[in-house]
Amino acid sequence: MVEIKNVKMKKILFLGLTFPDVKKNTHLYTDLIHEFHNQGHDVLVIAPDEEGRKSSELVIESGIQILRVPTLALFGGNKIVKGLSNILLSHQYKRAFKKHKIAIDFDLILIPTPPITLIDFAAWIKKKSKAKLYLILRDIFPQNAVDLKMMSNGGFIYNYFRKKEIKLYKQSDRIGCMSPANIDFVTKHNPEVDTSKLHLLPNWEKIHELPKDLNETAMREKYGLKDKMIAIFGGNIGLPQRVENIIQLAQASQELEDLVFFIVGRGTERERIKIMAEEMGLKNVILKGNLPRQDYNDVLAIADIGLISLNQDFSIPNFPSKVNAYYCFKKPVLASVDVNTDFGIIQEQIQSGFYSNAGDIESFKSNLLKLYNSKDLRTTLGQNGYMYMKNNLSPEQAYNTIINSFTA
Structure with missing residues (x-):
């Protein structure tokens, strides 16, 4: 096992909206979690099921322990179903977590946006385990939905999600932002947020070798x-x-x-x-x-x-x-x-x-x-x-x- 420089961050929990099996596909979160794994951390991922399971299941995929949770459709054109799916996600993750009697002894919780709705489950884990919460801020919601005219500013739905966003920033111990403009936006529109939490975390990706046998x-x-x-x-x-x-x-x-x-x-x-x-x-x-x-x-x-x-x-x-x-x-x-x-x-x-x-x-x-x-x-x-x-x-x-x- 690789020696961990900071032993206080031994056990890691990642809450994701999507986490494919790396044998089939990869993205920035699979790259990051496998980096944590390779650095010697004990990682648990909770993510939606992608195989049509009827009930949640703890599996090992490419060396990573993943709790796969059946959910409603999280992607696609039906906005009502998509919205309801995101609202229910935190409850579904928590229920599956309790069902499998997973020990609540994490040192660090990683939570990316989207979605912001997982903050309820993340805050519950944080309180129980005294873990630190790190927010990987990739999406500023609900303002992006307002910009795209998918939601009205100040309406009931907006206010519901805005409260989730405020809670997300408050509960997070550190917030990694994509660019300087992201930091400025969060600071300007959320003056209550401690600016010492905010820092740059640019999008990352594993460098892939160029095809060698390309015809x-x-x-x-x-x-x-x-x-x-x-x-x-x-x-x-x-x-x-x-x-x-x-x-x-x-x-x-x-x-x-x-x-x-x-x-x-x-x-x-x-x-x-x-x-x-x-x-x-x-x-x-x-x-x-x-x-x-x-x-x-x-x-x-x-x-x-x-x-x-x-x-x-x-x-x-x-x-x-x-x-x-x-x-x-x-x-x-x-x-x-x-x-x-x-x-x-x-x-x-x-x-x-x-x-x-x-x-x-x-x-x-x-x-x-x-x-x-x-x-x-x-x-x-x-x-x-x-x-x-x-x-x-x-x-x-x-x-x-x-x-x-x-x-x-």
Whole structure:
């Protein structure tokens, strides 16, 4: 077992909204929890069931103990079911936890947002075990729902979730924020929060090796990419992403006959985006559902530009985690973002790409042409992003930030 520098943080509890088996898929939380495991911590994950179980079950997946809990549908287009599922989640986790008679002797509780509703269960565990609570703040809710006009400010539903948010900040001993703008937003809109709790915890990801046996010709043939320059977008296609920005850019770039916009993902807005592209008669847009992980990585490896899009209505500063995949595969970043995020500013600071304000298609295209016209520029920016990720955004660095926040 790896020696743990801070023995006071021996037993770790992670409460997640999603936690796939790493044999099938990975994301930033699987990377982080496996880092805790590899550092010698005793970790328990509580997460939704993904195998159709009828009752909760304690399992071991790739060396990690996980309490799998059946829940209602947490994702999808039905907003009422999704909202109810999130509200019930804390109760379902607590009931399963008690059923399996798990010892309440944790030293550290990790809770990410979304969702904020798990705070009730987390606070109960904290009180019983005297554990420290670390909030991984990736989503500022309910304000993001207000921004997207999914909820009215000051209404009953808003007030319910706002009370949960206030409790979340109060109960948390440390709060890891994605960017400086996130810290500023929380401080400005929650003056009661002790600012000493707040610090930077940028999105992290394990660096994956580039495909070594990639048959580029076959991959291009398979997805209609022969002799094409590829601008790729991969991820959720919902209101927060406002993929219309990319469709409008594609419409404005039809004279670039060798350029294709390859959009991969699912989400509540996917069908509408598909219809929009069809009605515009765009031949330079390819829209795909979720690809097999290896295929997606192969297409990303041969792509030329990584696309980011955010809804212009956001008042909260989002920071898309998908950019780490672009860094990892050495792709320059082309972003269309709201005016409140510092995402674009940071890209230009680290010289990994360009950004424009969402809705400004002229500027978006101008930045596209910079990348389109210079392979050397694309290579340089992609390498800069890769080095930034390697030096700053590893799971080990995220782990150290969390642990050191309690020892500094």
